[in-house]
Structures are given as structure tokens and as C-alpha cells.
Amino acid sequence: MPSKGTPGMKAALQKTDRSHEPFREIIDRFGLLLGRQAEARDSLEPVDLGTFAPDEQRFLNGEPLVNFLDTELLQGPFRQTASRVWPVMGVIFPSLAESLTLLERKLADVPALSSQCLQAVAQGDGETLDSAAARIGVTSDFLLMALGAAYAPCIAAHRQALVSKAPVEVWRKPYCPVCGSDPDLAVLENHPDASEFLVSKSGEVWHHCPVCAHRWRFIRMVCPGCGNQDHQTLTRFTLAESPREHVYACEQCRQYLPCLDLVEQADKIDFDLAALKAIHLDAAAQTRGYVPLSPAPWAALGFAEEQTKAS
Ligand SMILES: [Zn+2]
Ligand SMILES: [Zn+2]
Structure with missing residues (x-):
């Protein structure tokens, strides 16, 4: 069921002006996806990040907090958001539906592959991404987009827990x-x-x-x-x-x-x-x-x- 964030998003999407008209279809489609991602984020129970303790100096030198996180801790929430977001993504973008179904099935069948995908998207690791894409039988560009759509609500739901540990x-x-x-x-x-x-x-x-x-x-x-x-x-x-x-x-x-x-x-x-x-x-x-x-x-x-x- 729609979460509290969604009616406001719908109203905001309808409140557009003439400059948006040429992009109406794109705004509507991606707006639906962003709405489903917001629902997924709001419905997620953040997991305990355990001993997450970023090195302050490395952080201040420019390493984002996710670098200090054991991404495997997010495996459960990641799979949960994927199963909420990907089916909707396949409806909004029908040409992706088949690959999204294949992806979800492969990740469910092979937990190590799911870990590899999560690591690739969290760390921005191109080699790991390419190797996962080859194992699944999809292109790296598609895989990155699909993983990103599921990863975003998952990391957003843990943002407060992460920022509380660093300046x-x-x-x-x-x-x-x-x-x-x-x-x-x-x-x-x-x-x-x-x-x-x-x-x-x-x-x-x-x-x-x-x-x-x-x-x-x-x-x-x-x-x-x-x-x-x-x-x-x-x-x-x-x-x-x-x-x-x-x-x-x-x-x-x-x-x-x-x-x-x-x-x-x-x-x-x-x-x-x-x-x-x-x-x-x-x-x-x-x-x-x-x-x-x-x-x-x-x-x-x-x-x-x-x-x-x-x-
Ligand atoms: Zn420049
Ligand atoms: Zn961010």
C-alpha cells in the first residue's frame, strides 16, 4: 500500500508548468519509479550496522562512509527493496521486464552473486560489475541501473545510522x-x-x-x-x-x-x-x-x- 510519502509526491508531480510539457512522459515514468523507491525506503526496518566505525581521518580525506561498511550487512534490505522496486520498474519500462525477472531469479538462486552485485554497486567497482553482468548474461549498463534502483532506497534507509558516526x-x-x-x-x-x-x-x-x-x-x-x-x-x-x-x-x-x-x-x-x-x-x-x-x-x-x- 502507498506509504505516507506517496500522495505528496503525486501532488508534486502534477504541479508542473509549461516548461515540463515536452518531458511529461519521462517525468511520469521516472516519477512512478521514484515513488516506489520512496515507499521501499520508508517501509524498510534499518538493520543493526554492528561495529560500523569509520576512520575519521580517512573520511576527512575524502572516503565516503560506505567505504567503511560491511556491505553484506545490507544484503537482506537490498533483496527486499529489489523485490519491491524491480517488478514496478519492469511495468514502467517494459523493454527491461525480461532482464529484471532473470536478474531477480539469478540473485535468489546464487547468494554469492547477490553479494557480488551489492559490492559492485556500493563500492562503484567496475570490474566486479562486469564480471557479475557476464555471469548473469546482461549488459553492465543494465545491471548498474537495476542494482542502483534497488540499492538507493536501501542505503537511504540507513543514512541516519551512517551519518551519526562521522562529522x-x-x-x-x-x-x-x-x-x-x-x-x-x-x-x-x-x-x-x-x-x-x-x-x-x-x-x-x-x-x-x-x-x-x-x-x-x-x-x-x-x-x-x-x-x-x-x-x-x-x-x-x-x-x-x-x-x-x-x-x-x-x-x-x-x-x-x-x-x-x-x-x-x-x-x-x-x-x-x-x-x-x-x-x-x-x-x-x-x-x-x-x-x-x-x-x-x-x-x-x-x-x-x-x-x-x-x-
Ligand atoms: Zn569542470
Ligand atoms: Zn549519497
Whole structure:
């Protein structure tokens, strides 16, 4: 049954404007998937992470928390979310249904293969992924997408337990301190602090993780893709019809990240859906020849090419 998060997500999805119309079908399909992932996350009982104790120095040097986790502990929740998310994924994307059924059956039959898959997706280990894909008889790209869809709710449900063991508030890397994912969205907002005399009118940059839903502060005027700090090669553009929505792009690595300016917005936004609803910014950036930093699957649809390829 739908969880508490879902009616709000449905309402948020319906509340779109004209800039979304060309992407209506993509938004609807991925919105259904994100809704099912949110349900899976909310219904999961977090497991005891045992002796999870990240090395603080290594964390501060840039290793995300998941590096210190025995991923085998997440095997139960991972299989649980897979069995909730994959059938829906097969309905939303019928061309994937057969491979998803095959995948679920193989993982149920061979526990070692399931462990290998979980390790591949959690550690971003390409060799392990390729070897698992060959054993299952699917492509690595498909496997990564399917595993990611099941892994995301699973790691999101354990986020609080993970961040409670490390000083995540000091993290300023471009990728997520919890799971290591690249962000799918930047947001400008103010977090007024009694110790800060001046609050920047232009806001702080906060990144959102599409995998575990963590949000962390990043540095202004730095490319999150390559670290470029030369303001002459950092571009920001805005679409005429949506002045509070921007794209940050870098001329050195040609990557971009959509950005929402919430500095003067009082209403809370649904971060689970915000990047999907910024899909017109993906299209605008890709038309200009930039490539997405975001690992979100819709960002990889290739908007610079013909739209028909997307469906
Ligand atoms: Zn994350
Ligand atoms: Zn760059």
C-alpha cells in the first residue's frame, strides 16, 4: 500500500508548468519509479550496522562512509527493496521486464552473486560489475541501473545510522559523504547561523544526492566535476521563463549541474523529485553540448539528440 510519502509526491508531480510539457512522459515514468523507491525506503526496518566505525581521518580525506561498511550487512534490505522496486520498474519500462525477472531469479538462486552485485554497486567497482553482468548474461549498463534502483532506497534507509558516526557537517567534497555518489542537483539556500554575522544574499550551495538523499554544503565557484576554480571558464545560464532555475556548467570538463535558487522561497520542496522536475534544464544544457554530472537515469537519455530516442 502507498506509504505516507506517496500522495505528496503525486501532488508534486502534477504541479508542473509549461516548461515540463515536452518531458511529461519521462517525468511520469521516472516519477512512478521514484515513488516506489520512496515507499521501499520508508517501509524498510534499518538493520543493526554492528561495529560500523569509520576512520575519521580517512573520511576527512575524502572516503565516503560506505567505504567503511560491511556491505553484506545490507544484503537482506537490498533483496527486499529489489523485490519491491524491480517488478514496478519492469511495468514502467517494459523493454527491461525480461532482464529484471532473470536478474531477480539469478540473485535468489546464487547468494554469492547477490553479494557480488551489492559490492559492485556500493563500492562503484567496475570490474566486479562486469564480471557479475557476464555471469548473469546482461549488459553492465543494465545491471548498474537495476542494482542502483534497488540499492538507493536501501542505503537511504540507513543514512541516519551512517551519518551519526562521522562529522559529516564539515564535508565539502563535490560527491556525497555517505555513499560517494555525484550530486543530481545544486540548491542555493541560506542556513542562518547565530555565529554568522552576515548571511550571504546569494545563498550557500547545497548538493543533493540522488542515491541516499543526503544533502551537504559545497563551495561556490568550483566545478564539482573537475575542481576548476577559474571563474572565466565557469558558466551559469538561466532560461528566460524560469529565472530561479539555473545550470552551472564548466568549459574545462564540459559537465553541468542544474541549480535551483531557493534563497527567497519559503516553501519546502520535495528533494526526491526536484532533479526530475528540473529535466528541462538537462535538455537545455545538453543542447548546448554539456554532459550531465548527475548519475540520474533520465539525465542520460541524450536530449541533444532526437527526443524520440527517450521513450
Ligand atoms: Zn549519497
Ligand atoms: Zn569542470
